[in-house]
Amino acid sequence: MANEVCLRTLDLERPWLLEQYQSRGGYAMLKKILTEKMAPEAIIEEVKKSGLRGRGGAGFPTGLKWSFISRNAPGQKYVVCNSDEGEPGTFKDRDILRYNPHQLIEGMIIAGYAIGATRGYNYIRGEFWEPYERFEQALEDARNAGFLGENLLGSGFDFELHAHLGAGAYICGEETALLESIEGKKGQPRYKPPFPAHFGLYGRPTIINNTESLASIPMIMEKGGEWFADIGVKNSGGSKLFSISGNINNPGVFEIPMGTPFSELLAMAGGMKEGHKIKAVIPGGSSAPVIPGEQMMELNMDYDSIAGAGSMLGSGAVIVLDESNCMVKILERMSYFYHEESCGQCTPCREGTGWLYRVVHRIETGQGRQEDLDLLDDVASKISGKTICALGDAAAMPVQGMLRHYRDEFQYHIDHKRCMTGVG
Amino acid sequence: MTDSTVTIEVDGRELQAKAGAMLIEVTDAAGIRIPRFCYHKKLSISANCRMCLVEVEKVPKPLPACATPVNEGMKVYTRSPRALAAQKGTMEFLLINHPLDCPICDQGGECELQDVAIGYGQDVSRYSEGKRVVADKNIGPLIATDMTRCIHCTRCVRFGDEIAGIREMGSTGRGEHTVIGTYIEKSIDSELSGNIIDLCPVGALTSKPFRFNARAWELTQVEAVAPHDSLGSNVNLHLRNNKVMRVHPRDNESINESWISDRDRFSYEGLYSSDRLTVPMIKKNGEWKEVSWEMALEMAAASFSEIKEPDQLGALLSPTATLEELYLAQKLMRGLGCDNIDSRLRQGDFRTDANQTHANWLGMKISEVDTLTSALVVGCNLRKEQPILGHRLRKAALAGASVHTISPLQLELNYKSQQSLCTPADMVGRLAAVAKAAGVKASGSVASFLNAAAVDEFAQNTAESLKRSDSSVVMLGALAQSHPDYSLLYALASGLADVSGARLSIVPSAANTVGAQLAGAVPHLHAGGQSADRKGLDALSMLKLPRKGYLLLGVEPGMDFWNGALSQSALQSADTVVALSAYRSPELEACTDILLPIALYTETSGTYVNAEGNWQQCRGAVKPLGEARPAWKVLRVLGNLMNQQGFEYTDPQQINDELRALCGDISLDNKITEPASFEPTLSVDGLQRVGDTPLYATDPLVRRAKALQLTKDAGEAAIRLHPQEAIRQGLESAQHALIKQNGYQANLPLALDESIPEGCVWISTGLRDTSMLGQPFGEVTVEKA
Amino acid sequence: MTTTIEKDKTELFTAEIRAEIDRWIAKYPTEWKQSAVMGALMVVQDNNDGWLSTQLMDQVAAYLDMPSIAVYEVATFYSMYELKPVGKHKICVCTNVSCMTNKSDVIVEHIEKKLGIGFGQVTEDGRFSLKEVECLGACGGAPMMQIGKQYYENLTPEIVDAILEGLE
Numbered sequence A: 001m002a003n004e005v006c007l008r009t010l011d012l013e014r015p016w017l018l019e020q021y022q023s024r025g026g027y028a029m030l031k032k033i034l035t036e037k038m039a040p041e042a043i044i045e046e047v048k049k050s051g052l053r054g055r056g057g058a059g060f061p062t063g064l065k066w067s068f069i070s071r072n073a074p075g076q077k078y079v080v081c082n083s084d085e086g087e088p089g090t091f092k093d094r095d096i097l098r099y100n101p102h103q104l105i106e107g108m109i110i111a112g113y114a115i116g117a118t119r120g121y122n123y124i125r126g127e128f129w130e131p132y133e134r135f136e137q138a139l140e141d142a143r144n145a146g147f148l149g150e151n152l153l154g155s156g157f158d159f160e161l162h163a164h165l166g167a168g169a170y171i172c173g174e175e176t177a178l179l180e181s182i183e184g185k186k187g188q189p190r191y192k193p194p195f196p197a198h199f200g201l202y203g204r205p206t207i208i209n210n211t212e213s214l215a216s217i218p219m220i221m222e223k224g225g226e227w228f229a230d231i232g233v234k235n236s237g238g239s240k241l242f243s244i245s246g247n248i249n250n251p252g253v254f255e256i257p258m259g260t261p262f263s264e265l266l267a268m269a270g271g272m273k274e275g276h277k278i279k280a281v282i283p284g285g286s287s288a289p290v291i292p293g294e295q296m297m298e299l300n301m302d303y304d305s306i307a308g309a310g311s312m313l314g315s316g317a318v319i320v321l322d323e324s325n326c327m328v329k330i331l332e333r334m335s336y337f338y339h340e341e342s343c344g345q346c347t348p349c350r351e352g353t354g355w356l357y358r359v360v361h362r363i364e365t366g367q368g369r370q371e372d373l374d375l376l377d378d379v380a381s382k383i384s385g386k387t388i389c390a391l392g393d394a395a396a397m398p399v400q401g402m403l404r405h406y407r408d409e410f411q412y413h414i415d416h417k418r419c420m421t422g423v424g
Numbered sequence B: 001m002t003d004s005t006v007t008i009e010v011d012g013r014e015l016q017a018k019a020g021a022m023l024i025e026v027t028d029a030a031g032i033r034i035p036r037f038c039y040h041k042k043l044s045i046s047a048n049c050r051m052c053l054v055e056v057e058k059v060p061k062p063l064p065a066c067a068t069p070v071n072e073g074m075k076v077y078t079r080s081p082r083a084l085a086a087q088k089g090t091m092e093f094l095l096i097n098h099p100l101d102c103p104i105c106d107q108g109g110e111c112e113l114q115d116v117a118i119g120y121g122q123d124v125s126r127y128s129e130g131k132r133v134v135a136d137k138n139i140g141p142l143i144a145t146d147m148t149r150c151i152h153c154t155r156c157v158r159f160g161d162e163i164a165g166i167r168e169m170g171s172t173g174r175g176e177h178t179v180i181g182t183y184i185e186k187s188i189d190s191e192l193s194g195n196i197i198d199l200c201p202v203g204a205l206t207s208k209p210f211r212f213n214a215r216a217w218e219l220t221q222v223e224a225v226a227p228h229d230s231l232g233s234n235v236n237l238h239l240r241n242n243k244v245m246r247v248h249p250r251d252n253e254s255i256n257e258s259w260i261s262d263r264d265r266f267s268y269e270g271l272y273s274s275d276r277l278t279v280p281m282i283k284k285n286g287e288w289k290e291v292s293w294e295m296a297l298e299m300a301a302a303s304f305s306e307i308k309e310p311d312q313l314g315a316l317l318s319p320t321a322t323l324e325e326l327y328l329a330q331k332l333m334r335g336l337g338c339d340n341i342d343s344r345l346r347q348g349d350f351r352t353d354a355n356q357t358h359a360n361w362l363g364m365k366i367s368e369v370d371t372l373t374s375a376l377v378v379g380c381n382l383r384k385e386q387p388i389l390g391h392r393l394r395k396a397a398l399a400g401a402s403v404h405t406i407s408p409l410q411l412e413l414n415y416k417s418q419q420s421l422c423t424p425a426d427m428v429g430r431l432a433a434v435a436k437a438a439g440v441k442a443s444g445s446v447a448s449f450l451n452a453a454a455v456d457e458f459a460q461n462t463a464e465s466l467k468r469s470d471s472s473v474v475m476l477g478a479l480a481q482s483h484p485d486y487s488l489l490y491a492l493a494s495g496l497a498d499v500s501g502a503r504l505s506i507v508p509s510a511a512n513t514v515g516a517q518l519a520g521a522v523p524h525l526h527a528g529g530q531s532a533d534r535k536g537l538d539a540l541s542m543l544k545l546p547r548k549g550y551l552l553l554g555v556e557p558g559m560d561f562w563n564g565a566l567s568q569s570a571l572q573s574a575d576t577v578v579a580l581s582a583y584r585s586p587e588l589e590a591c592t593d594i595l596l597p598i599a600l601y602t603e604t605s606g607t608y609v610n611a612e613g614n615w616q617q618c619r620g621a622v623k624p625l626g627e628a629r630p631a632w633k634v635l636r637v638l639g640n641l642m643n644q645q646g647f648e649y650t651d652p653q654q655i656n657d658e659l660r661a662l663c664g665d666i667s668l669d670n671k672i673t674e675p676a677s678f679e680p681t682l683s684v685d686g687l688q689r690v691g692d693t694p695l696y697a698t699d700p701l702v703r704r705a706k707a708l709q710l711t712k713d714a715g716e717a718a719i720r721l722h723p724q725e726a727i728r729q730g731l732e733s734a735q736h737a738l739i740k741q742n743g744y745q746a747n748l749p750l751a752l753d754e755s756i757p758e759g760c761v762w763i764s765t766g767l768r769d770t771s772m773l774g775q776p777f778g779e780v781t782v783e784k785a
Numbered sequence C: 001m002t003t004t005i006e007k008d009k010t011e012l013f014t015a016e017i018r019a020e021i022d023r024w025i026a027k028y029p030t031e032w033k034q035s036a037v038m039g040a041l042m043v044v045q046d047n048n049d050g051w052l053s054t055q056l057m058d059q060v061a062a063y064l065d066m067p068s069i070a071v072y073e074v075a076t077f078y079s080m081y082e083l084k085p086v087g088k089h090k091i092c093v094c095t096n097v098s099c100m101t102n103k104s105d106v107i108v109e110h111i112e113k114k115l116g117i118g119f120g121q122v123t124e125d126g127r128f129s130l131k132e133v134e135c136l137g138a139c140g141g142a143p144m145m146q147i148g149k150q151y152y153e154n155l156t157p158e159i160v161d162a163i164l165e166g167l168e
Ligand SMILES: Cc1cc2nc3c(=O)[nH]c(=O)nc-3n(C[C@H](O)[C@H](O)[C@H](O)COP(=O)(O)O)c2cc1C
Pocket: A053, A054, A055, A056, A057, A058, A059, A060, A062, A082, A083, A084, A085, A086, A087, A170, A171, A172, A173, A174, A175, A176, A208, A209, A210, A211, A213, A214, A389, A390, A391, A394
């Protein structure tokens, strides 16, 4: 049951081409919806049924999100796709853009139809130049084929779609920072409420979804919400792309049913490198709290299972670490990342992420003090829940996770001014 | 959002609030103090400082009070352990990178951060790393920066964006490296810039002129009214040892809201200019001598008495003088039988005086400007004439009002507008076109202008917009009022306002422009604002038909007059010129015989009647400098010495009461009776001068405010030409040029400027280096120097 | 005649650059020209040896009718804009967790030694500059780097040598 949704065309040669996509039934669903003038409510209902939860990290039910927009409110509405893919460890949306851009385009058009939006933007991170160019080509081909523009296939429905290119800022993955960025500003998150569904791009009602979420839509519509839901498990409908990397033999993107045991995913990814032992797994992108290897080997890849272990499935970015890794060093690198990427507008994140990093750095370099572990815990708790956006939480969670499971390694660093594993 | 009321509970207290209001507004109104740094009632909400976090029942996370709308039944705890923990957490984060330099910080004692920090009493810093240091950029002569102290509340940035309407400050960089500032070395040029000093909760932005001069706790505060523009912005003077150390805004929602213009804030520096006149002086055989008050006053009275025909006298009075001073000056003159009294010194066409029965004014409440939906602004750079009014008109524009301008200078407006840029002579035609499009009917020369006018798109749009709007205005500003054909503009504007249902606004230029009319300091209105039966000479006629004796009050020849050169020659040819002045200057010394030192606005009690007719009184805050005396006292003694009746005042309040009684319930009104036939006087030939008065050149006090004189708005004595015009004149590569006007001339630097129409040359008035030139409009020639 | 002074924009940039910026402008609603600022800055940077001067930022501001400071804010916020000259080939090496645990430090050290520069520096001949970057979304190919617009994955010192030699 692999590669049934977003990667279903991966076996084709040059699957990104329009005719290849169409050879697998691509755009047929859109045609059907438009010619039959399917009721938008019915589409939203189907998406709700599918159990699709946002693939960008927060896991919010997609159908429910769409239903927040009052379809008939006058004026412009927008569909925005989040292809910023910045969460360390995540590299799945890049593959959708590279190998299956038309499915994303089709999904966005359907989304637009469902909420009454006639314009869309796909926000692609600035470093993804090659995927951007491929997506632009796909847009042009779709436009020439009459899938974009005015009066699509004679249905009276207009939809125009453009790609916006980022320029290097993790925070632009946060949905309101992303909207600010499209508006030509610094990517600083907005305080919510109001939510994008009411006040989004250019102040207009907007839905914003992850690339994978939107690219899943055509298949959900084609085969039905139930079909999709049944691929996965309770509370975690469908299949999902997992980006798995780290100390493994065959890292990459795998589309597997939700609920697949982690051990199976690891096996697909070729197992541990050089026969090393698994030490720990960061199961959902770098902000997800770390889970010790043995515990992880017992878990399934779905929202509830991972949450039950005190972490989160997030964007499905799985970083596998073997026992050669020093956890202090891993946390130091992650803390450095959040410190680097804080947008700087709200106090706890701007000041706190730097503080966290400096304390971890101090411990890592053998300058740690006895009180530092409590200090780390305290600073993390003073950031989390107090910031404008979730980056603050994302910075705090790995710290809390590491201290929960690997406090002894940190203590060792402080006591011996060196690393337990002999690596760092 | 509904207007319904909800009931919430804060710290156990039940409060009523408008649904949807932000929690902090509600608690502020109830006197419950929640700490905050980024929130400001006049700015948009950014919720970035996280200082106002409070606990809300049933919400797992603390919420920012500034960004949390209230709803029915909400229970809030502002001082619960969870709320306090969140607030303390924020405080600690704010302090880790904040320098501990309170003892040398200018904000010390009035620092919001310091105040809150003391309340939370975190004693030992747990942050042992090096603190952030931010390099400072020079942002101009008014504001000192110490950005290491900045706590990133972004109030200053939002102020620029939302209130000043120019984005000059920004926050560049990201994360911990975010820096608030201008990014490049650049001066802040907004006419309202000083307000960011007040907005900054810490000592990052402080007043440059005030820097290191005093500590907040050494200052005492006295209320005053700003003496420059016609708003009469409410201010507080901060004093130490009988000296004004700085000026701050005092909230008055219906006038200046929470703001003041830079002119009102920084002009106090002129109070202590080194050329303050501190002793009476007389000129004998061309030599200036200090004399006693007694002697000076007696000489003044005697020399006026020598002039036997009262009509040979003239009084030229500053419209920034107090109401009491203006009233006494005219009372003295009229008592002597002289009606030659005027305070409209920058006006050059007085033909409508005959048609005016009432005092001119703004034509509406100041706060009504905010709610205009359409405006035609003629010869008026409101933003740089009356900065707070400019801000209010901008508010209206942002709310959707359409603003149309007719102007001989391209205006740098901070909102969308339709500008009709034209030569001064064309202004009349342009306005006539709008009037014609609106359907104005008239007779006489106005009619011939209407007939000749070509209705273009601008005229059509403007007329339609004025008529469609239920709250519109036709405004005549400073450039219109100094136009040689002001009476034509007035008549057309009046007709246009009538047919379109718009208000007519004659924007008063100075602090007491309205007051001067009520006080009778104009030749056509008596004290009390009634039409005078016997009309004297106006300000220009008094100079064109030189008098034998002049009384000057608070003015400087050359700079404060419509025709600078004429003012100087007329005064010089007189037998006697007595000047009540706070300053001595070369111009005064050359033109006058007796200099009587008077107090400035901070040193005397008095009243200012603002643009909307609001009488605002203030008390003297400090003693006059040296032997200077309040002008009302000087005029009282002169009255007595010259045997005038009714000069026995002991308190300016008596003067005020007397004038109040005279005014009765007289209304301000810009209506004019059907005008006679006015012929245009401004020739359309040759190169035309456009002479504005720069923002910081309007009166003697501001001209001496050092820091303001270093800003861009100080204006420069230069010849500014459109690049095309410069080529036509063969001056495209010249650095200097010679300007000639009616036999006067000056050698001035040359600048190219695209904001002037071709065929014109822009040379400001009010500046020492242009004071030898003539009137602000009219034909001039420029040639290679 | 009513004069509205429309600033003449033909003096800004070359016609080609203007056309490219205009393509960005066309993507957004007409009243949101500012949305094109990121695209415009990238176009201008690509045409200026990979970096942005204050003057160029001011020109972008003028072209898009934005206050200059708003352009500085954007240019200083996003890490891909360079405000100082960079090498002809800007080598961006990811050192985030997945790359780090796959020995990105070896790659960095190798490049540093080979080119004699550290992070944030440019080789004397101006050919190369080196930059540490955060996760570029290619962790499956760790360790990885980006040079110009191109990704290079599964790096070893030998592969790096071959890549650098292949560049002009
Ligand atoms: C700091 C931060 C970074 C984020 N980065 C991304 C990202 O790169 N891609 C993404 O799709 N969502 C990202 N998100 C989540 C988005 O805010 C948003 O929830 C998501 O795009 C919604 O789409 P979905 O419901 O389809 O998941 C990020 C959130 C935060 C707080």
